[in-house]
Amino acid sequence: MTRKLTIRDIAQLAGVSIATVSRVLNHKPDVDPQTRERILQIMDTHSFAPDLSAVQLAGSPSRRKPVSPHTFPADFLWGAATSAYQIEGATQEDGRGPSIWDAFVNEPGTTWRGETAAIAADHYHRVSEDVALMSELNLKAYRFSLAWPRILPQGTGPINSQGLDFYDRLVDTLLAHQICPVATLYHWDLPLALHNRGSWLARETAYAFADYAEIVSRRLGDRVSWWITHNEPWCTAYLGYGIGAHAPGLQDLSSAVTAAHHVLLSHGLAAARIRSHAQTEPFIGITLNLTPIYAADENEATQQGIECLDVLHNRWFLDPLFHGSYPARLFSDLTVSPPHIAHDDMQVISTPLDFLGVNYYSRSLIRSPLRFGIQQLQRSNNHLSYEPVVPVPEASYTQMAWEIYPQGLADVLLRVQRDYAPPRILITENGAAFEDAWDGREHVPDKRRVQYLREHLLALEMALNQGVPVQGYFAWSLLDNFEWIDGYSRRFGLVYVDFATQRRIIKESGRWYAALIKSVSNATSGTSSSL
Numbered sequence: 129m130t131r132k133l134t135i136r137d138i139a140q141l142a143g144v145s146i147a148t149v150s151r152v153l154n155h156k157p158d159v160d161p162q163t164r165e166r167i168l169q170i171m172d173t174h175s176f177a178p179d180l181s182a183v184q185l186a187g188s189p190s191r192r193k194p195v196s197p198h199t200f201p202a203d204f205l206w207g208a209a210t211s212a213y214q215i216e217g218a219t220q221e222d223g224r225g226p227s228i229w230d231a232f233v234n235e236p237g238t239t240w241r242g243e244t245a246a247i248a249a250d251h252y253h254r255v256s257e258d259v260a261l262m263s264e265l266n267l268k269a270y271r272f273s274l275a276w277p278r279i280l281p282q283g284t285g286p287i288n289s290q291g292l293d294f295y296d297r298l299v300d301t302l303l304a305h306q307i308c309p310v311a312t313l314y315h316w317d318l319p320l321a322l323h324n325r326g327s328w329l330a331r332e333t334a335y336a337f338a339d340y341a342e343i344v345s346r347r348l349g350d351r352v353s354w355w356i357t358h359n360e361p362w363c364t365a366y367l368g369y370g371i372g373a374h375a376p377g378l379q380d381l382s383s384a385v386t387a388a389h390h391v392l393l394s395h396g397l398a399a400a401r402i403r404s405h406a407q408t409e410p411f412i413g414i415t416l417n418l419t420p421i422y423a424a425d426e427n428e429a430t431q432q433g434i435e436c437l438d439v440l441h442n443r444w445f446l447d448p449l450f451h452g453s454y455p456a457r458l459f460s461d462l463t464v465s466p467p468h469i470a471h472d473d474m475q476v477i478s479t480p481l482d483f484l485g486v487n488y489y490s491r492s493l494i495r496s497p498l499r500f501g502i503q504q505l506q507r508s509n510n511h512l513s514y515e516p517v518v519p520v521p522e523a524s525y526t527q528m529a530w531e532i533y534p535q536g537l538a539d540v541l542l543r544v545q546r547d548y549a550p551p552r553i554l555i556t557e558n559g560a561a562f563e564d565a566w567d568g569r570e571h572v573p574d575k576r577r578v579q580y581l582r583e584h585l586l587a588l589e590m591a592l593n594q595g596v597p598v599q600g601y602f603a604w605s606l607l608d609n610f611e612w613i614d615g616y617s618r619r620f621g622l623v624y625v626d627f628a629t630q631r632r633i634i635k636e637s638g639r640w641y642a643a644l645i646k647s648v649s650n651a652t653s654g655t656s657s658s659l
Contacts, residue, residue: 205600225281415485
């Protein structure tokens with residue numbers, strides 16, 4: 129009989145101390161990534177399973193609790209998400225025009241190692257293979273985005289039929305595999321021609337977007353029911369126009385609030401066009417990246433900081449969409465003048481949504497004492513400052529340096545339901561980047577991602593049990609992809625992509641997710657298990 133390995137054995141095999149192995153088992157952030165990955169690979173190779181008493185996940189006993197399939201309704205949309213620019217490649221094929229990201233990535237120093245999305249995951253040429261993978265993962269839905277410059281190379285004017293044909297084939301292939309298509313019209317890839325004519329700083333771009341939405345809904349609206357107008361408009365406006373971290377790389381907060389207003393206006397205009405031209409009853413929403421803000425102390429400066437950051441990260445877009453007005457302190461906090469707002473703009477922007485898409489990755493934890501100049505915008509009206517708590521003691525982090533905090537998902541959902549009450553909510557993105565290692569065969573171990581997904585789905589269960597109307601969950605991402613300014617250095621996928629060969633390998637997390645979806649399906653027929 130083979131002797132069961134102990135933590136001491138794993139430590140000897142890895143050439144580290146027992147304490148280091150223990151810290152990896154307990155997901156402590158202070159183990160360097162290479163050592164952590166080596167230890168995890170050894171554990172996986174030897175099928176090492178520590179005694180539960182050896183693993184202490186402080187403050188989070190729920191991490192060992194299984195996900196119950198009985199919590200989720202039979203029509204729950206279990207899916208995965210991607211975006212066009214991050215996976216399609218073929219940036220200069222079949223009539224596609226350039227986008228602002230094509231221009232941005234060609235500027236020196238904008239992306240990791242100067243990498244671009246010219247090929248990405250080559251999804252444009254591999255739709256059949258990728259949809260077959262979705263079916264193998266038991267996905268019930270797939271959230272994808274359409275590339276505006278692939279359909280309208282100049283942003284307006286002549287339609288590129290080859291571009292529309294591509295998405296037509298994608299939708300048909302999804303439906304042939306009984307996968308519900310969820311279409312996002314804009315995931316940051318503004319046609320470069322429109323940027324050159326004023327970008328999101330020009331009001332005309334909002335009307336151009338509405339025309340684009342009409343073109344797409346006329347073509348796909350007989351088969352697509354779920355529509356998302358914009359993905360993370362906060363990133364479009366603040367990262368793209370405010371601080372210059374994303375395309376088009378502007379650094380002007382006045383431009384950021386103008387761009388944000390025009391993006392919101394375009395959302396309302398597009399929603400009306402989709403309702404008018406879709407042939408099946410549409411469910412129309414918008415996706416926001418929401419970040420709960422927490423205090424590490426009870427000081428007045430910290431409490432004011434929470435209000436300030438909540439306005440910046442959450443209420444900037446939630447308030448106009450649901451209440452028809454911007455937060456009173458938004459523009460003074462940003463030290464800018466309000467954008468030009470026409471008399472009916474807010475009514476258009478607050479057109480009723482059928483659902484809200486929520487992207488959740490992490491939280492923000494802040495504290496006093498007063499420190500000036502730590503971060504731009506981190507000040508309240510009376511100039512009391514605060515700072516982020518980084519790293520959070522005892523916390524675990526993803527490769528993006530984002531704290532893993534599943535409770536934040538439940539807190540965001542409960543807050544949105546309490547303060548804004550959307551009729552439905554979809555979790556349109558949730559996932560983690562880790563340093564995945566492929567052994568060259570058919571196995572990619574990623575136990576940390578499995579745990580991440582399990583913990584966040586337990587938080588989602590908590591929200592569902594408290595009455596939050598969540599109707600879908602989309603893991604980010606289906607595939608490893610081009611991760612914007614981080615190039616190919618960050619992997620979020622349920623499916624590993626070897627970018628040199630474009631070979632796809634389903635990761636351990638993908639297998640786990642597929643089994644969970646199957647267990648939920650079985651629960652409706654009376655045969656189920658928990659994962």
